[in-house]
Amino acid sequence: GAGVSQSPSNKVTEKGKDVELRCDPISGHTALYWYRQSLGQGLEFLIYFQGNSAPDKSGLPSDRFSAERTGGSVSTLTIQRTQQEDSAVYLCASSLTGPRYGYTFGSGTRLTVV
Amino acid sequence: EDKVVQSPLSLVVHEGDTVTLNCSYEVTNFRSLLWYKQEKKAPTFLFMLTSSGIEKKSGRLSSILDKKELFSILNITATQTGDSAVYLCAKIYNQGGKLIFGQGTELSVKP
Numbered sequence: 389g390a391g392v393s394q395s396p397s398n399k400v401t402e403k404g405k406d407v408e409l410r411c412d413p414i415s416g417h418t419a420l421y422w423y424r425q426s427l428g429q430g431l432e433f434l435i436y437f438q439g440n441s442a443p444d445k446s447g448l449p450s451d452r453f454s455a456e457r458t459g460g461s462v463s464t465l466t467i468q469r470t471q472q473e474d475s476a477v478y479l480c481a482s483s484l485t486g487p488r489y490g491y492t493f494g495s496g497t498r499l500t501v502v
Numbered sequence: 503e504d505k506v507v508q509s510p511l512s513l514v515v516h517e518g519d520t521v522t523l524n525c526s527y528e529v530t531n532f533r534s535l536l537w538y539k540q541e542k543k544a545p546t547f548l549f550m551l552t553s554s555g556i557e558k559k560s561g562r563l564s565s566i567l568d569k570k571e572l573f574s575i576l577n578i579t580a581t582q583t584g585d586s587a588v589y590l591c592a593k594i595y596n597q598g599g600k601l602i603f604g605q606g607t608e609l610s611v612k613p
Contacts, residue, residue, distance in 0.1 A: 392544075419599060430506075430590060430603040431545070444600060477543055483599070490550065491536070491601070496543040 390414075392494035394480050400500045401470055409465045409497045413482030420463050421483075421491070422455055426476045434478075437463065438485075470501045504528050506593050508604035516612050519581050523607045525591030526573040535574050536601065537565055538590040545590055548576070581611045 393412040401407050413420050422434040433447035437457045448454070452470075457463040467474055477496040509524045527535065534552040538545035549558045551567035551574055558565050562581075567574045578585055588608050592601040 421600065423601075423603075430508075430605045431592070431601070433600045433602065436600050438599065447600070479544070490547045492547070493538075493544040498543070 392480055392482050392492050394478075394494035394497050396497055397495065398498045398500075400502060403472060403501055404469055406466065406468045407470055407499065409467075409478050409499070411463045411465070411480030411482075411494060413461065413463070413480070414492055415461075416484070417482035417492075418460065418485055419483045420457060421481045422463070422465050423479045423481065424476045425479060425496075431479065434465070467499075470499075472501045475499055475501045504530055504593075504602055506591055506602050506604035508589075508591050508607050510607060511605060512608040512610070514610045514612065515581055517582055519611075520577065520579045521581060521609060523576040523578075523589050523591075523609070524573060525575070525604055527591075527593045527602075529572055531595045532569075532593060534594040535567055536592045536594065537574070537576050538592065540588045540590055540606070541586075548589075578609075581609075583611050583613055585609060586611045 395410045418439045420437045423431040424434055425431050435455045436444040452468045455465045477498050479493050479496045481491040481493045483491045506527045515521055534550055536550050537548040539548055549565045554567055554569035562579045565576045588606040590606045591604045
């Protein structure tokens with residue numbers, strides 16, 4: 389696609405429910421990143437996929453968070469048993485091969501846990 | 503803890519003013535520094551800085567990196583209301599490619 393596509397754009401969920409957020413990177417981009425931005429804060433790194441390598445999961449805040457990337461393209465971020473502190477904008481970005489090239493961000497998913 | 507620190511956190515100026523935004527970082531595993539503009543949700547790329555002392559320029563925006571003093575500045579001259587946004591600075595790790603972001607500077611340009 390022309391850009392990084394994320395869905396849904398907005399999600400309201402009840403505390404304790406599971407949610408899945410989707411990211412479609414730019415075609416051909418082998419590197420994919422998930423970030424989280426809480427209100428008034430900078431972006432917080434969550435997870436990084438690069439080709440077929442094992443993902444860098446060092447930013448995932450708890451074991452309720454997981455992500456997968458199927459076929460080297462689409463990625464899904466899953467949050468289990470959501471808590472109110474999970475409310476944030478979840479941003480996905482992709483790049484051609486990694487840090488040497490520019491990152492393109494999607495428009496994000498605004499998650500609200502009530 | 504690895505940190506990127508931006509200052510000021512917020513800034514209000516009038517159209518036509520020149521602003522300088524600051525970003526300092528820790529040297530650990532440093533590869534490059536990025537500047538982004540965030541108006542709504544998606545940050546848009548402005549500059550990538552890898553070498554010290556070389557100014558990158560795009561229209562009224564320019565940026566430079568000082569690897570000795572571990573900081574970068576973003577200058578905006580003749581500001582316009584359309585420059586109102588949050589400006590984010592991020593460090594690229596030497597390995598893996600994850601970005602460490604600063605808190606951002608919220609710039610508001612008044613008519």
